[in-house]
Amino acid sequence: MPQTAIEVQSLRKVFSGARGDVVAVEDIGFSVPAGGTMALLGGNGAGKTTTISMLLGLLTPSSGSIRILGEDMIRHRYRVLPRMNFSSPYVELPHRLTVAENLHVYARLYAVRDRKRQVAAIAEQLDIVDLMDRPAGRLSAGQKTRVALAKALLNRPEVLLLDEPTASLDPDTADWIRTYLEQYRRETGAAILLASHNMAEVERLCDGVLMMRRGRIVDQGSPAELISRYGRRNLEEVFLDIARAEDERVPA
Numbered sequence: 001m002p003q004t005a006i007e008v009q010s011l012r013k014v015f016s017g018a019r020g021d022v023v024a025v026e027d028i029g030f031s032v033p034a035g036g037t038m039a040l041l042g043g044n045g046a047g048k049t050t051t052i053s054m055l056l057g058l059l060t061p062s063s064g065s066i067r068i069l070g071e072d073m074i075r076h077r078y079r080v081l082p083r084m085n086f087s088s089p090y091v092e093l094p095h096r097l098t099v100a101e102n103l104h105v106y107a108r109l110y111a112v113r114d115r116k117r118q119v120a121a122i123a124e125q126l127d128i129v130d131l132m133d134r135p136a137g138r139l140s141a142g143q144k145t146r147v148a149l150a151k152a153l154l155n156r157p158e159v160l161l162l163d164e165p166t167a168s169l170d171p172d173t174a175d176w177i178r179t180y181l182e183q184y185r186r187e188t189g190a191a192i193l194l195a196s197h198n199m200a201e202v203e204r205l206c207d208g209v210l211m212m213r214r215g216r217i218v219d220q221g222s223p224a225e226l227i228s229r230y231g232r233r234n235l236e237e238v239f240l241d242i243a244r245a246e247d248e249r250v251p252a
């Protein structure tokens with residue numbers, strides 16, 4: 001049996017504001033084995049980013065438990081954070097620092113051994129050597145995505161959380177990044193959890209899918225299982241069925 005990399009139970013997050021409470025995540029549970037790739041799917045506001053933020057320890061859950069690599073993430077996140085990483089196109093790297101400076105700063109923060117060599121190797125692997133002397137603020141959206149991924153891989157994470165890993169990439173680069181991620185997972189046995197709006201990407205990369213709607217997991221399974229359960233041709237159609245359903249859908 002593969003080791004469980006991520007285990008979430010009864011997880012809930014309520015944001016309290018002047019206008020009342022928003023239940024962003026409502027009692028979700030799932031697990032991702034080491035070496036598995038799981039997708040978190042759902043329309044805008046479904047609760048994907050809130051879930052990922054709780055897994056990273058950036059948001060404190062209202063209730064529930066998160067275990068990552070066997071550690072209680074809520075109580076002991078500093079024990080496990082060095083073994084994880086994340087990438088999101090919505091988190092900006094310091095603009096004035098060059099790409100190389102950014103990667104060196106992060107490598108230092110992550111206490112990466114043999115920093116120079118590791119930064120050079122990752123730059124080579126992600127094909128960003130030509131960008132190393134550019135300020136991070138002057139990169140195109142697609143270049144930023146690649147640099148953000150390079151940052152996320154500096155510490156060779158065993159758990160990788162990705163928010164829209166191929167956002168803004170042209171189809172050729174996106175395909176290349178997917179191949180890279182597949183290879184990384186095979187070589188390292190890392191677990192990957194990714195939020196994506198790209199269903200073709202999810203079908204290709206993920207062995208499990210969690211469908212979220214209004215903070216809940218309303219269905220889950222492998223892409224092939226979901227496609228057959230909903231009697232659809234692809235995951236995009238399944239997604240539309242679930243996203244448009246008025247109530248939690250029981251497939252026909």
Ligand SMILES: Nc1ncnc2c1ncn2[C@@H]1O[C@H](COP(=O)(O)OP(=O)(O)OP(=O)(O)O)[C@@H](O)[C@H]1O
Nearest residue numbers: 015022023024042043044045046047048049050051
């Ligand atoms: N800091 C916050 N305060 C109040 N409400 C919040 C906060 N962050 C998120 N929410 C609300 O929680 C719900 C879930 O948001 P979340 O960002 O997790 O969705 P998402 O699935 O990532 O959506 P998207 O695909 O648009 O990125 C939304 O209703 C959102 O408005």
